[in-house]
Amino acid sequence: ILNVEQSPQSLHVQEGDSTNFTCSxxxxxxxxxxxxxxxxxxxxxxxxxxxxxxxxxKKGRISAxxxxxxxxxxLYIKGSQPEDSATYLCAAIxxxxxxxxxxxxxxxxxxx
Amino acid sequence: DAGITQSPRHKVTETGTPVTLxxxxxxxxxxxxxxxxxxxxxxxxxxxxxxxxxxxKGEVSDGYSVSRSKTEDFLLTLESATSSQTxxxxxxxxxxxxxxxxxxxxTRLTVT
Numbered sequence: 001i002l003n004v005e006q007s008p009q010s011l012h013v014q015e016g017d018s019t020n021f022t023c024s025x026x027x028x029x030x031x032x033x034x035x036x037x038x039x040x041x042x043x044x045x046x047x048x049x050x051x052x053x054x055x056x057x058k059k060g061r062i063s064a065x066x067x068x069x070x071x072x073x074x075l076y077i078k079g080s081q082p083e084d085s086a087t088y089l090c091a092a093i094x095x096x097x098x099x100x101x102x103x104x105x106x107x108x109x110x111x112x
Numbered sequence: 113d114a115g116i117t118q119s120p121r122h123k124v125t126e127t128g129t130p131v132t133l134x135x136x137x138x139x140x141x142x143x144x145x146x147x148x149x150x151x152x153x154x155x156x157x158x159x160x161x162x163x164x165x166x167x168x169k170g171e172v173s174d175g176y177s178v179s180r181s182k183t184e185d186f187l188l189t190l191e192s193a194t195s196s197q198t199x200x201x202x203x204x205x206x207x208x209x210x211x212x213x214x215x216x217x218x219t220r221l222t223v224t
Contacts (some may be wrong), residue, residue, distance in 0.1 A: 032210040041214035
């Protein structure tokens with residue numbers, strides 16, 4: 001069974017600070033890695049989908065990198081704002097599968 | 113926003129009663145998924161569908177069944193609800209781009 005781990009489980013950051021967190025996954029038979037942003041009382045929304053080793057994606061102040069050989073991805077948020085407060089989920093999918101396996105998420109709280 | 117709805121949005125039911133949750137999409141996407149959200153577990157896959165009448169189990173399928181008789185609808189049935197099935201249930205759809213998922217608004221189910 002594919003096991004996806006995220007760390008830390010929760011994080012408190014001061015407004016204006018930058019932060020990052022990690023998603024780890026098995027590197028064998030890798031197909032794709034997803035990041036989702038999940039605000040309280042809403043539904044998860046896709047941030048990034050990455051497939052290639054060395055991929056780097058950016059959306060505004062949020063960026064992500066992917067290392068498929070060692071099985072990890074980092075999500076970075078630059079200059080955190082209160083609206084960045086959310087749970088960030090990563091999910092991996094292996095070759096031949098049709099379903100994602102989600103990590104437990106990193107809950108980010110931005111303190112004003 | 114992806115055209116995906118869930119019904120009902122909230123339901124309270126008694127232990128032992130059958131419950132059916134509906135997911136409806138207007139995107140004509142091939143893949144549909146049912147997840148449950150529980151504290152400390154993130155999102156866990158219950159069942160998914162890769163086409164009309166084609167379904168498969170996820171990691172927490174015990175006590176649940178599904179049906180997909182047409183592309184737009186994916187039904188999740190709890191044959192005899194138990195208190196451990198109290199949760200928020202999310203439906204998701206995917207058109208196949210690396211299985212990127214679009215989530216419905218969720219159904220909060222309470223089993224008393």
